[in-house]
Amino acid sequence: MLALNAHMQRRLVIVSFLIAPLSLLILFSIWPAIQLVWFSLTDWNGLSANKNFVGLQNYHTILIEDQALLKPLINSAYYFAGSVLQLSLATYFAVILNRKMPGSNLFRMLLFMPFVLNAVAVSIVFRDFLQIDGGLDALMHLVGLGVYTREWVQDPEIVKWSLVFASIWRYLGFQLLITYGALQAVPTDQYEAARIEGATEFQQFLYITLPTIAPILGLQLILATVGSLEVFEVPFLITGGANDTKTFIMATLEEAFEFRRVGLAAAMAVILLVFVMMVMIVQRTLFSKGERA
Amino acid sequence: MKTSVIAWKALPVASLLAAGVSISSAGDIGGEITFYTHFSQFVDNGDWERWAGEFEDRYPGTDVEVLHVGNYRKEMPTRIASGDYGDVLNVLDNLPPSDYAEFYLPLNDMSLADTHTFVDRYTVDGNIYGYVYGANAEAIVYNKAAFERAGIESVPTTRSELFAACDRLKSEDIVPFQINMGAGWPMQQWDKAALLFADDGSYYDKALMDSAPYAEGKPYGESMRFVRELFEAGCTERDYTANNWDESKMLLGAGEAAMWFLANWSIPQTIVAGESLGVDNVSEDLGMFPLPVNDSGNPAVLLWPDWALGVSAKSDNPETAKAWIQFLLTETDVANASGFIPGDPRIAPEMPQLVELFAGEPRIIEASTPSSEFKQAMADARLDFMTGTYIRDLVLADDFDSAIDDINTRWSRALPQ
Numbered sequence: 001m002l003a004l005n006a007h008m009q010r011r012l013v014i015v016s017f018l019i020a021p022l023s024l025l026i027l028f029s030i031w032p033a034i035q036l037v038w039f040s041l042t043d044w045n046g047l048s049a050n051k052n053f054v055g056l057q058n059y060h061t062i063l064i065e066d067q068a069l070l071k072p073l074i075n076s077a078y079y080f081a082g083s084v085l086q087l088s089l090a091t092y093f094a095v096i097l098n099r100k101m102p103g104s105n106l107f108r109m110l111l112f113m114p115f116v117l118n119a120v121a122v123s124i125v126f127r128d129f130l131q132i133d134g135g136l137d138a139l140m141h142l143v144g145l146g147v148y149t150r151e152w153v154q155d156p157e158i159v160k161w162s163l164v165f166a167s168i169w170r171y172l173g174f175q176l177l178i179t180y181g182a183l184q185a186v187p188t189d190q191y192e193a194a195r196i197e198g199a200t201e202f203q204q205f206l207y208i209t210l211p212t213i214a215p216i217l218g219l220q221l222i223l224a225t226v227g228s229l230e231v232f233e234v235p236f237l238i239t240g241g242a243n244d245t246k247t248f249i250m251a252t253l254e255e256a257f258e259f260r261r262v263g264l265a266a267a268m269a270v271i272l273l274v275f276v277m278m279v280m281i282v283q284r285t286l287f288s289k290g291e292r293a
Numbered sequence: 294m295k296t297s298v299i300a301w302k303a304l305p306v307a308s309l310l311a312a313g314v315s316i317s318s319a320g321d322i323g324g325e326i327t328f329y330t331h332f333s334q335f336v337d338n339g340d341w342e343r344w345a346g347e348f349e350d351r352y353p354g355t356d357v358e359v360l361h362v363g364n365y366r367k368e369m370p371t372r373i374a375s376g377d378y379g380d381v382l383n384v385l386d387n388l389p390p391s392d393y394a395e396f397y398l399p400l401n402d403m404s405l406a407d408t409h410t411f412v413d414r415y416t417v418d419g420n421i422y423g424y425v426y427g428a429n430a431e432a433i434v435y436n437k438a439a440f441e442r443a444g445i446e447s448v449p450t451t452r453s454e455l456f457a458a459c460d461r462l463k464s465e466d467i468v469p470f471q472i473n474m475g476a477g478w479p480m481q482q483w484d485k486a487a488l489l490f491a492d493d494g495s496y497y498d499k500a501l502m503d504s505a506p507y508a509e510g511k512p513y514g515e516s517m518r519f520v521r522e523l524f525e526a527g528c529t530e531r532d533y534t535a536n537n538w539d540e541s542k543m544l545l546g547a548g549e550a551a552m553w554f555l556a557n558w559s560i561p562q563t564i565v566a567g568e569s570l571g572v573d574n575v576s577e578d579l580g581m582f583p584l585p586v587n588d589s590g591n592p593a594v595l596l597w598p599d600w601a602l603g604v605s606a607k608s609d610n611p612e613t614a615k616a617w618i619q620f621l622l623t624e625t626d627v628a629n630a631s632g633f634i635p636g637d638p639r640i641a642p643e644m645p646q647l648v649e650l651f652a653g654e655p656r657i658i659e660a661s662t663p664s665s666e667f668k669q670a671m672a673d674a675r676l677d678f679m680t681g682t683y684i685r686d687l688v689l690a691d692d693f694d695s696a697i698d699d700i701n702t703r704w705s706r707a708l709p710q
Binding site for chain 2: 046047048049068127128131132133153154156159238239240241242243254257258259260261
């Protein structure tokens with residue numbers, strides 16, 4: 001055995017603990033990302049052994065020549081609108097559940113359960129639920145609302161909102177859990193003091209709860225924005241992109257595997273990455289200003 | 294080539310037995326091969342195991358490993374890119390033919406080169422890269438019982454008769470014409486139908502000379518208009534978003550739906566689906582007739598080759614791989630078991646619906662290969678040829694004419710200069 005001094009031992013422990021996560025990170029995250037950027041500068045078709053370097057041609061195509069490729073990004077707006085609604089719902093439920101009402105554990109579990117379910121399974125369940133004469137229609141007939149049934153995933157005016165609804169259902173629990181966690185950290189004595197001073201429930205929420213959980217809400221807003229740019233499973237499995245429900249990720253995949261333009265698709269992925277980073281930077285700056293105030 | 298379909302009628306079935314003898318030098322055949330197949334039904338019923346066993350008995354020292362791949366068109370390209378794609382596999386039809394040489398071995402020295410059908414389709418620069426399992430007759434499959442219930446006495450031979458039949462079926466609450474738009478891929482049929490509208494098997498390459506093939510009156514445009522018209526007339530199924538492929542087979546088998554434009558391969562599956570609902574003798578209820586694309590009264594059947602088998606350019610045992618293809622295509626009943634018109638003209642098709650369809654001696658159009666240039670132009674125009682998404686979007690478009698204009702513009706920009 002080598003005699004090691006305390007300093008060396010410390011180093012050895014740090015290095016050996018870091019090897020596993022770092023090599024996994026490099027192998028599965030950083031290296032593919034570097035490759036993605038490299039592919040985006042080539043005209044690779046995804047099969048051939050040759051990749052020709054084409055410089056920024058792919059970016060030029062997407063941003064200038066053929067802007068139709070960016071059109072699916074518009075659909076992200078629907079999901080973003082949905083995620084704002086989702087965030088308010090999650091906060092609402094979290095505040096209610098935080099008040100130790102009877103059965104709150106049960107409700108918490110019920111609301112969180114969709115997030116534990118596999119996204120593909122959720123999408124398939126919703127596809128059947130929203131189909132013509134599917135679960136939703138049957139339910140509406142049962143409670144006497146039969147005349148209001150619509151073609152939920154076919155009517156071009158409704159389909160996007162139906163998909164947003166499915167998405168809200170799935171991710172609500174996750175946001176609820178994070179907000180709920182933040183609420184637990186609010187000191188109870190502040191509420192007591194406020195009650196003694198005669199503050200209403202709404203005033204308590206506005207002046208005590210909201211400022212405390214604001215950083216968490218900001219974080220969730222970033223996650224929601226990124227999430228709405230990257231929507232994939234729900235529209236892919238429910239409509240397959242029919243009636244203009246194609247998202248940017250679906251368009252990227254189609255470009256890569258249907259039209260065999262992996263280079264162009266890689267450039268689309270890089271553009272999305274840059275977009276997401278920009279959103280995060282903007283929100284971070286806005287948000288850290290708010291914190292100082 | 295033109296005579297191939299007629300040929301099987303003339304040749305005695307017995308000559309099939311002679312076919313197996315003619316396999317070339319059995320000397321260097323040996324070792325293991327891996328075979329990637331898209332046929333799951335033969336995995337389930339043990340046919341692959343049986344055929345591989347027979348092959349291994351014939352050529353001692355060989356070992357065939359059969360691997361089933363679910364979504365062949367999508368999964369195999371990934372395997373090919375990884376460089377590990379076995380010895381025998383289907384020739385991917387989404388590859389441009391000019392790329393065949395990079396991934397497949399030329400198979401010119403096989404005796405199949407002289408006997409098989411659709412060899413031209415897989416020949417690039419004088420080299421043959423694949424031999425087809427068989428061909429499909431693209432025509433309307435219909436349920437006779439459903440037609441009877443709607444009081445339709447003879448099959449439609451003109452476009453007007455077809456739409457009239459749709460109306461009568463609709464009034465009997467039978468879904469007249471399933472297009473399976475939700476499943477996606479069945480929409481590729483209208484890429485194929487363009488050849489019928491052109492009345493020309495080599496139309497795809499002629500479309501390359503046309504800057505607006507989707508315009509009204511042009512074959513491609515007429516094909517799109519036809520399916521759009523079916524959809525707008527309410528002849529198709531009401532639910533068009535969800536993938537109801539399995540359900541649609543049951544409906545057709547049980548006579549709750551009357552027609553679809555899919556080839557003969559769909560018949561065995563429809564029979565199984567119909568019988569799973571407890572309907573007896575579904576096979577007797579099913580028939581085929583050519584798709585009437587106009588009012589001329591003389592519609593044609595489109596012959597479309599199915600998957601072809603090729604040998605990987607990276608194969609370690611190419612001779613064994615070739616022997617397996619030869620054995621499979623000439624000595625097993627794989628083609629008939631999957632409901633094809635066998636690729637070997639010495640084997641007669643057995644499916645009663647096919648026999649019945651050809652008994653009427655309809656005109657036959659053989660689909661020729663879409664060239665690399667055509668496939669490339671389609672991809673550059675962002676039209677997913679033979680996958681159907683762009684056709685679905687056309688059928689659902691708010692404004693059909695402007696959607697067509699848009700496609701024509703994209704197409705003309707994608708044309709090789």
